[in-house]
Amino acid sequence: MTATTAEDGFTATLYRGRWVFLRFAAYLGAMAGIAAMAKFGVGAYEENAFLYQILSMKGLIWGGTGALAGCGLAIVGSVMKPTLPDAKMARNFAPWLDGFLLMVILASVWALFEPAADQISYENQSNLFSGRVIMAMNVIFIFSAVSYIAYLFAPESFIGRIATWSAYAGIYLGGSALLLRWHESYLFDMEIGHAPVSNLYEVFILLCCITAAVYLALEKRYQAKAMGAFVMTLVSAAVFFDVWLASVGQGDIKPLVPALQSYWMKIHVPMNFVGYGSFAVACGAGMAYLFRHRLEAKGGTSKMLKIFPSLDQLDQLAYKAVAIGFPAFTLATILGAAWAAEAWGGYWSWDPKETWALIVWMIYGAYLHARVSHGWHGKALAWWAVAGFLVTVFCFLGVNMYLSGLHSYGRLS
Amino acid sequence: MPRMQTFPDLLKTLWQRVGSMSLAIILLVVLSIASVIGTVLLQNQAQADYLQQFGPLWYWVFRSLGLFDMYHTWWFISMLGFLMVSLTSCLWRNIPKMLKEMRTRKVPVSDKALKRFQHLHEWHLPAGVGVEALQEAFRQRLDGWEFKASEQGGNHYLRADKGRWNKWGYILVHAAILVILVGGWIGSEYGFRGNMAVPEGASENEIDFLQGTETGHLTMPFYVRCNSFTIDFFPTGAPKEFRSNLTIIDHGKEVLTSDIIVNEPLYYKGVRIYQASFGDGGSDVTLKLYHLDGTGAITTAKTQVYETWTDKKSGVSLTLTDFKPYNVENMADPGQPKDFKDLGPAVIYEMRGPGMNPVKIKAFMNPFIGPDGDNRGSFLMVSSTGDKADYKALSLGIDLTNPNEWRLFHAFMKHLGEAHKRTQDSARAAFQAAMYDVFGRDKAKWPKNFQAMAMRTLQAVRVLPSLQWPMLPMLVDYKQHYYTGLQLAQDPGMNIVWLGSAMLVFGLCIMFYMPHRKLWLVIRPAQGRMHISLAGMVNRNHLVFTKYFHDVFTKLDQDFGEIKS
Numbered sequence: 001m002t003a004t005t006a007e008d009g010f011t012a013t014l015y016r017g018r019w020v021f022l023r024f025a026a027y028l029g030a031m032a033g034i035a036a037m038a039k040f041g042v043g044a045y046e047e048n049a050f051l052y053q054i055l056s057m058k059g060l061i062w063g064g065t066g067a068l069a070g071c072g073l074a075i076v077g078s079v080m081k082p083t084l085p086d087a088k089m090a091r092n093f094a095p096w097l098d099g100f101l102l103m104v105i106l107a108s109v110w111a112l113f114e115p116a117a118d119q120i121s122y123e124n125q126s127n128l129f130s131g132r133v134i135m136a137m138n139v140i141f142i143f144s145a146v147s148y149i150a151y152l153f154a155p156e157s158f159i160g161r162i163a164t165w166s167a168y169a170g171i172y173l174g175g176s177a178l179l180l181r182w183h184e185s186y187l188f189d190m191e192i193g194h195a196p197v198s199n200l201y202e203v204f205i206l207l208c209c210i211t212a213a214v215y216l217a218l219e220k221r222y223q224a225k226a227m228g229a230f231v232m233t234l235v236s237a238a239v240f241f242d243v244w245l246a247s248v249g250q251g252d253i254k255p256l257v258p259a260l261q262s263y264w265m266k267i268h269v270p271m272n273f274v275g276y277g278s279f280a281v282a283c284g285a286g287m288a289y290l291f292r293h294r295l296e297a298k299g300g301t302s303k304m305l306k307i308f309p310s311l312d313q314l315d316q317l318a319y320k321a322v323a324i325g326f327p328a329f330t331l332a333t334i335l336g337a338a339w340a341a342e343a344w345g346g347y348w349s350w351d352p353k354e355t356w357a358l359i360v361w362m363i364y365g366a367y368l369h370a371r372v373s374h375g376w377h378g379k380a381l382a383w384w385a386v387a388g389f390l391v392t393v394f395c396f397l398g399v400n401m402y403l404s405g406l407h408s409y410g411r412l413s
Numbered sequence: 414m415p416r417m418q419t420f421p422d423l424l425k426t427l428w429q430r431v432g433s434m435s436l437a438i439i440l441l442v443v444l445s446i447a448s449v450i451g452t453v454l455l456q457n458q459a460q461a462d463y464l465q466q467f468g469p470l471w472y473w474v475f476r477s478l479g480l481f482d483m484y485h486t487w488w489f490i491s492m493l494g495f496l497m498v499s500l501t502s503c504l505w506r507n508i509p510k511m512l513k514e515m516r517t518r519k520v521p522v523s524d525k526a527l528k529r530f531q532h533l534h535e536w537h538l539p540a541g542v543g544v545e546a547l548q549e550a551f552r553q554r555l556d557g558w559e560f561k562a563s564e565q566g567g568n569h570y571l572r573a574d575k576g577r578w579n580k581w582g583y584i585l586v587h588a589a590i591l592v593i594l595v596g597g598w599i600g601s602e603y604g605f606r607g608n609m610a611v612p613e614g615a616s617e618n619e620i621d622f623l624q625g626t627e628t629g630h631l632t633m634p635f636y637v638r639c640n641s642f643t644i645d646f647f648p649t650g651a652p653k654e655f656r657s658n659l660t661i662i663d664h665g666k667e668v669l670t671s672d673i674i675v676n677e678p679l680y681y682k683g684v685r686i687y688q689a690s691f692g693d694g695g696s697d698v699t700l701k702l703y704h705l706d707g708t709g710a711i712t713t714a715k716t717q718v719y720e721t722w723t724d725k726k727s728g729v730s731l732t733l734t735d736f737k738p739y740n741v742e743n744m745a746d747p748g749q750p751k752d753f754k755d756l757g758p759a760v761i762y763e764m765r766g767p768g769m770n771p772v773k774i775k776a777f778m779n780p781f782i783g784p785d786g787d788n789r790g791s792f793l794m795v796s797s798t799g800d801k802a803d804y805k806a807l808s809l810g811i812d813l814t815n816p817n818e819w820r821l822f823h824a825f826m827k828h829l830g831e832a833h834k835r836t837q838d839s840a841r842a843a844f845q846a847a848m849y850d851v852f853g854r855d856k857a858k859w860p861k862n863f864q865a866m867a868m869r870t871l872q873a874v875r876v877l878p879s880l881q882w883p884m885l886p887m888l889v890d891y892k893q894h895y896y897t898g899l900q901l902a903q904d905p906g907m908n909i910v911w912l913g914s915a916m917l918v919f920g921l922c923i924m925f926y927m928p929h930r931k932l933w934l935v936i937r938p939a940q941g942r943m944h945i946s947l948a949g950m951v952n953r954n955h956l957v958f959t960k961y962f963h964d965v966f967t968k969l970d971q972d973f974g975e976i977k978s
């Protein structure tokens with residue numbers, strides 16, 4: 001996209017220079033305001049009321065003040081430096097935050113469909129509306145994966161569009177379902193309420209959404225639709241796993257053990273999954289690379305090759321995904337260490353989960369070095385991206401299943 | 414043939430090798446693989462468990478390699494040390510080069526170098542087009558870039574840089590790892606971390622910690638007194654909050670009293686005090702001993718958790734191991750919706766005695782109340798192996814909290830023994846006689862629920878005589894005391910670690926998201942025309958740059974077109 005390409009219409013205006021910049025500043029301000037409320041507000045942060053602290057008058061005041069302050073700063077900043085509103089950061093991040101806002105609105109709409117208060121029981125949670133939204137997400141993600149695969153064989157642009165749009169729809173359904181679940185957790189009993197990132201079932205929904213979102217961000221910029229077949233297949237695998245989890249009764253909302261009642265969890269866990277999701281996308285790119293390599297080796301000039309990004313591009317895409325994931329994962333690990341320092345008395349205990357996070361980190365660190373250093377070429381790096389993701393899967397799933405440690409709340413029982 | 418090398422040369426080569434990227438890759442992979450071992454092999458368990466698990470040979474091998482406390486072995490630490498050396502070496506060699514490169518920006522490029530650029534576009538414009546106008550268009554199109562111009566041999570060079578400080582990212586990231594490792598080393602060398610269990614009402618100033626495979630002790634410069642410990646529960650019965658009220662006593666003076674909960678530690682004199690665990694701190698319990706010798710005798714025993722109480726007459730000893738005021742269990746059948754119920758207080762003890770196998774018993778204070786509110790009598794959980802998984806529920810039939818039922822049971826046994834033949838009728842008669850004994854002849858004064866009592870007594874007749882124990886110790890009263898499990902830690906290296914962490918994240922962001930992009934506009938007048946080249950180069954993220962370069966080219970193409978006409 002170029003700044004001079006004149007696009008008209010409302011949406012175009014919404015995404016141009018000043019407006020994006022102002023909106024971005026307002027979002028940041030609102031988030032800072034909420035964070036400040038959690039830290040310094042009267043009564044400060046309470047695990048079992050946080051959602052309603054945000055949604056109450058108090059939250060409105062803190063968040064609203066933050067948003068206004070953000071706008072103010074943005075205006076002052078752009079007067080002092082007129083080029084500031086063109087900052088790429090705002091243009092890159094504002095759409096994500098817009099999407100988040102849309103999820104909040106969707107979740108509020110879903111909340112209207114909730115069963116009556118006397119129909120809600122902790123013992124039987126099957127009638128909660130989030131379950132239905134999650135089921136819709138499952139279906140649509142699988143549909144999207146099928147469409148992406150169909151697109152490989154029949155590269156019609158409308159099939160591609162359907163695939164992309166259904167992936168978007170899945171993200172919005174999943175994200176809003178999680179927000180709705182947060183609200184639902186308070187319906188049983190105010191004391192039980194907590195953010196929906198506390199058990200394997202919930203974080204897998206998060207993982208599906210983040211993976212799809214990271215992928216779509218890349219697709220949008222680099223026209224890498226053929227890669228979608230691989231990434232969305234991984235997402236579908238996660239969807240099936242989640243369906244299985246629910247079927248064995250792991251999908252219920254449960255109260256939070258004392259160690260998890262901390263605002264750190266709300267930052268640490270999602271940040272971790274930005275890392276995991278990006279690594280999944282890198283794995284998808286690696287698989288696409290190996291697939292194309294195979295096709296080329298067979299000497300094919302099939303239709304499929306035409307829609308595939310080139311080997312070099314796929315290599316770059318895998319790198320790009322790791323470049324998103326690696327800093328996020330680093331930050332997540334550091335946040336985890338900070339939390340451990342506050343909850344357990346030490347930032348690092350060589351607990352299996354921590355150690356595996358370190359292993360994942362070192363594997364991708366080595367991947368990044370291998371890219372720069374000589375001797376490592378496309379195919380080997382593609383394999384590395386795939387293998388790295390297997391290690392990642394073990395880190396967030398295998399450790400919970402096979403190894404014991406302080407992180408055992410995520411256990412399968 | 415390798416050349417002969419002098420010793421300093423050899424050192425220099427070695428130093429370079431140590432700081433090479435291939436070595437970094439190898440080191441990272443080897444460290445990863447080594448780390449796996451410690452997560453698969455449970456660390457710092459009791460040596461006896463290891464011996465049992467692996468057998469003498471492998472136990473000895475693993476132990477010699479230090480695998481039971483792997484992350485503190487000399488070889489693991491050495492690998493981290495080697496990583497530090499390697500990092501130092503690569504920083505040492507690269508920093509001066511990078512700083513120089515960042516400072517000096519060479520503007521002119523030779524024709525030959527120009528051809529080798531990753532991205533290159535050319536225009537040929539008629540002579541007479543103003544160089545300034547072209548350069549101005551270039552400057553206008555590159556917002557936020559740094560420019561440097563120069564003229565050489567009639568050629569005009571204009572260089573633009575963005576993300577010129579990108580190499581700082583590299584420096585920060587690699588230095589950060591060094592800083593973190595140094596912080597960690599300081600913490601492990603000059604800090605401590607250990608546990609302390611303080612019963613309610615008591616004070617303590619010593620912490621225990623694991624030192625390799627042994628337990629070490631350390632005395633704090635102050636005492637911690639636990640005034641109280643409380644647990645809050647969710648409606649589901651799961652614990653919600655553990656809270657200790659602590660007082661710090663420094664040199665005999667109470668200096669600080671505060672509550673701590675998980676995630677909210679207390680800070681005193683550089684030491685952080687965390688809520689880590691809890692347990693029974695020696696609760697007072699009263700047991701009633703129902704003797705099973707047929708005499709119907711009941712004696713009482715007052716004792717404490719963690720004590721062993723011995724009955725002098727029979728030689729039976731009870732070792733109390735735990736007391737729990739709440740025992741929330743899922744009472745639903747498998748597959749049914751969960752149904753949590755609190756079964757009330759229970760005490761756990763091991764009973765030993767002459768002529769009996771030792772057993773571990775969890776004795777509940779209250780009788781079991783069924784789903785319809787029906788009293789199903791007192792009950793125990795019994796484990797003959799002492800293993801928690803082997804607990805089996807044992808329903809005693811009668812409700813021992815009601816003394817009449819114990820008497821009724823004995824009266825019934827007596828009358829049943831007197832009967833000549835065991836028939837339905839004789840049993841009924843015996844029960845009636847027993848009821849007369851216990852409640853009198855006036856049936857109006859019998860308890861209303863005596864039918865249920867009869868059922869329970871029948872069950873007791875089936876169960877109690879088959880027990881091999883001399884007595885049934887049941888919990889009747891308690892005064893609970895908790896201990897609070899605290900963790901105390903001091904880590905002087907922690908802030909250094911946070912500093913390193915900040916550098917790491919900051920550096921990564923610079924490294925990945927602010928690539929160093931360079932563009933040149935080279936204008937060469939030749940043969941009555943102007944050769945204009947746009948050349949570009951980036952050190953990472955080529956995908957984006959390719960697009961960007963193309964973009965700039967298109968825009969400049971427009972601009973130059975306008976300038977020309």
Ligand code: HEM
Binds near residue numbers: 590
């Ligand atoms: C063992 C010692 C290490 C050495 C000798 C080393 C060396 C290097 C070198 C020479 C570069 C290339 C710089 C450039 O592209 O201009 C580099 C890049 C990098 N290093 Fe290291 N490094 C070491 C350890 C680490 C560690 C432990 C990490 C963290 C995992 C790390 C993370 C990185 C990253 C992320 C890059 C950037 C790669 C890229 O995006 O192109 N390095 N390292």
